Amino acid sequence: MKIRTKLPIILSLFAALFLVLGACSNSNDKNKEEKEVKEHSEMDMNHSSSDDVPEGLKPAENPTYEVGSQTIIESGHMEGMKGAEATIVGAFDTTAYAISYTPATGGEKVENHKWIIHEEIKDAGEVAYEPGAEVTVNASHMEGMNGAVAEVESAEKTTVYMVDFTPTTGGEKVKNHKWVTESELSAPK
DSSP states (O other): OHHHHHHHHHHHHHHHHHHHHHHHHHHHHHHHHHHHHHHHHHSOBOOSOOSOOOTTOOBOSSOSSOTTOEEEEOOOSSTTOTTOEEEEEEEEEEEEEEEEEOOTTOSSOEEEEEEEEGGGBTTOOSSOOOTTOEEEBOOOSBTTOTTOEEEEEEEEEEEEEEEEEOOTTOSSOEEEEEEEEGGGEEOOO
16 A cells, blocks of 8 residues: 555656656757767868769759759758758759768768768669668768768658858858758748
8 A cells, every 4th residue: 555655756756757868868969969060160161062963963853942942951060051041053862871980081080971972972882871881982071071981870862952052150152062951941931
């Protein structure tokens, strides 16, 4: 009988503990995202690049956002990106990968870089890579990326976009930024 009267108290304590742990977890996720943006911002990113695309990459037949249309960037790969107004300059159907790698030029490991695409992987075949796969990067979005051995963190078959935007933090317009996925864009309000 004594256990039954204490059971609601014990269950309440467990519920409170899970709420506290959940709040800590959400805080850690936000801190991790902010850290990744800061790391990317501090690295030498080629924010603007040419409008050249990898061999074999074909334009999307029916993209949600047409070339020339205006969008809002909902992701923050780098400082000043989230919330920026963007112009679509290219739309392509492919597989986008988040990768972790140590720069070929040395330095600290880059975690969960978004995005490279299937056509930017050396000797990529027809089949998409699964998370955990080891690949060699054939892209120069950031210093030390080209030639780096990377681990695939996630893979997403999607439409990727090349965009022009002015950072919300000010500064020069970024031209031909590669890549933003369809889920990271929204229509202007």
